[in-house]
Amino acid sequence: MEQILVNGAYLGAQYALIALGLTLIFALMNxxxxxxxQMYVLGGFVTYTIYGQLGMPYALALxxxxxxxxxxxxxxxxxxxxxxxxxxxxxxxxxxxxxxxGFFLDAVILLVFGEKQRGVPKLINGVFxxxxxxxxxxxxxxxxxxxxxxxxxxxxxxxxxxTGRALRALAQDRDAAQLMxxxxxxxxxxxxxxxxxxxxxxxxxxVTITGVNLGMGGPTSTKAFMMVMIGGAGVIPGAxxxxxxxxxxxxxxxxxxxxxxxxxxxxIFVSLMxxxxxxxxxxxxxxxx
Amino acid sequence: MxxxxxxxxxxxxxxxxxxxxxxxxxxETVALIGANGAGKSSILRIITGLNKPKSGTVTxxxxxxxxxxxxxxxxxxxxxxxxxxxxFPYMSVRDNLLMGAFSRSSKTEIKNSLDQxxxxxxxxxxxxxxxxxxxxxxxxxxxxxGRALMAKPKLLLLDEPSLGIAPKLVAEIARxxxxxxxxxxxxxxxxxxxxxxxxxxxxxxxxxxxGSVAISGKSADLLEDxxxxxxxxxxEV
Numbered sequence: 001m002e003q004i005l006v007n008g009a010y011l012g013a014q015y016a017l018i019a020l021g022l023t024l025i026f027a028l029m030n031x032x033x034x035x036x037x038q039m040y041v042l043g044g045f046v047t048y049t050i051y052g053q054l055g056m057p058y059a060l061a062l063x064x065x066x067x068x069x070x071x072x073x074x075x076x077x078x079x080x081x082x083x084x085x086x087x088x089x090x091x092x093x094x095x096x097x098x099x100x101x102g103f104f105l106d107a108v109i110l111l112v113f114g115e116k117q118r119g120v121p122k123l124i125n126g127v128f129x130x131x132x133x134x135x136x137x138x139x140x141x142x143x144x145x146x147x148x149x150x151x152x153x154x155x156x157x158x159x160x161x162x163t164g165r166a167l168r169a170l171a172q173d174r175d176a177a178q179l180m181x182x183x184x185x186x187x188x189x190x191x192x193x194x195x196x197x198x199x200x201x202x203x204x205x206x207v208t209i210t211g212v213n214l215g216m217g218g219p220t221s222t223k224a225f226m227m228v229m230i231g232g233a234g235v236i237p238g239a240x241x242x243x244x245x246x247x248x249x250x251x252x253x254x255x256x257x258x259x260x261x262x263x264x265x266x267x268i269f270v271s272l273m274x275x276x277x278x279x280x281x282x283x284x285x286x287x288x289x
Numbered sequence: 290m291x292x293x294x295x296x297x298x299x300x301x302x303x304x305x306x307x308x309x310x311x312x313x314x315x316x317e318t319v320a321l322i323g324a325n326g327a328g329k330s331s332i333l334r335i336i337t338g339l340n341k342p343k344s345g346t347v348t349x350x351x352x353x354x355x356x357x358x359x360x361x362x363x364x365x366x367x368x369x370x371x372x373x374x375x376x377f378p379y380m381s382v383r384d385n386l387l388m389g390a391f392s393r394s395s396k397t398e399i400k401n402s403l404d405q406x407x408x409x410x411x412x413x414x415x416x417x418x419x420x421x422x423x424x425x426x427x428x429x430x431x432x433x434x435g436r437a438l439m440a441k442p443k444l445l446l447l448d449e450p451s452l453g454i455a456p457k458l459v460a461e462i463a464r465x466x467x468x469x470x471x472x473x474x475x476x477x478x479x480x481x482x483x484x485x486x487x488x489x490x491x492x493x494x495x496x497x498x499x500g501s502v503a504i505s506g507k508s509a510d511l512l513e514d515x516x517x518x519x520x521x522x523x524x525e526v
Contacts, residue, residue: 181392
């Protein structure tokens with residue numbers, strides 16, 4: 001049981017970080033970024049190239065990954081989402097754009113990095129073993145700690161920095177934020193860059209454990225979307241709860257349902273449908289917290 | 290200081306403003322009165338840059354501002370307290386006030402303004418770390434006026450500050466507006482449906498009907514004007 005909970009926390013922390021990026025973009029732009037999973041995969045491949053292929057230090061690889069994805073996010077916002085939002089009256093346009101962007105990124109990844117599963121050398125060797133009750137390789141513990149540190153760092157940034165305050169203000173009341181002098185275009189772009197960066201960082205973290213392959217993008221987008229729906233779209237604590245809940249559900253159900261075959265996600269989807277029928281706004285469905 | 294000339298604006302081919310010209314001199318409190326839909330809020334949205342006029346010009350301290358973005362206009366010194374207060378509901382009173390100073394950079398000056406605002410509205414000190422959404426309407430109104438003052442405006446635009454506020458607090462807010470105008474030398478453009486209150490605390494006023502200025506003049510005179518009494522003060526007394 002302890003093992004299951006530890007696995008759940010480990011998964012949940014990664015998921016929460018993915019969901020945070022997605023919910024940030026949604027809160028700021030009212031855009032559901034269906035390409036979020038592809039950004040995560042892209043992050044994984046950038047880290048793979050720099051750390052795995054070129055043999056540079058992992059910290060540097062993670063840093064470059066973060067910057068690369070932030071640039072991708074900023075460019076995508078400025079040249080794709082911003083003009084569409086300005087000229088279209090309908091939310092569907094940005095959804096379609098995001099879905100299209102997902103396919104596009106898939107194609108780019110296929111061209112540049114190929115279709116193979118890629119892994120990188122282990123960060124540290126050794127396994128933590130608590131009396132055979134909890135067994136956890138050290139590198140997983142490190143990645144878990146890094147993910148938690150990123151979550152805390154992101155929350156502190158949103159809470160106490162001037163930029164974070166402006167982003168929260170923009171999410172809560174767009175007009176009022178503008179009246180305080182917040183430049184909507186600039187901060188929209190900042191938010192999008194930050195969201196994409198978070199997705200990329202998770203990719204860079206998880207490539208050291210599970211590796212990365214092209215096919216992970218779509219499912220990750222779907223999972224991120226689920227976490228955000230569980231927690232309530234556009235709410236920071238909601239995204240964290242959503243991520244943790246999905247992480248724990250996955251870890252618990254994978255072990256308890258193992259004997260019934262591969263039905264974990266079937267069960268998760270069915271419970272999500274029932275949950276959303278009862279609470280369509282998720283756990284904390286309100287704009288931005 | 291502020292000059293609107295022949296402003297025209299329409300939404301979906303329906304005129305919201307027809308050739309509106311308004312002027313405000315430095316140090317003045319000017320009121321815009323009129324019923325719902327008369328175009329008062331449209332004028333404010335045009336001054337702040339949230340809407341762009343279809344024709345006409347807005348000049349502030351001799352510079353045309355009608356092509357500038359909202360954030361540039363804030364930088365120029367025009368700050369609006371929007372209708373319905375528009376607090377950032379899930380942010381603390383402190384963070385709301387600090388958002389008001391978003392366009393400024395000197396930390397010590399911001400701190401001074403914060404102290405001044407908290408002194409002017411002591412209730413905000415008590416609520417300092419509470420979410421703004423949990424405040425009463427009157428408290429929120431004081432907070433958003435304080436938030437606007439944090440930007441150190443030259444011109445303060447107030448959109449319906451008495452709307453949905455308990456009568457006792459309306460008097461308090463009116464007093465605060467007079468003080469801000471006198472003590473901090475901030476010019477004020479006040480939009481109000483509560484015409485009596487607006488005329489009492491302003492120097493001059495423009496009375497609007499369906500998108501154009503019907504009557505204008507000194508507020509004290511307008512209070513005595515029969516047409517104003519009949520149309521804007523409900524006829525009584």
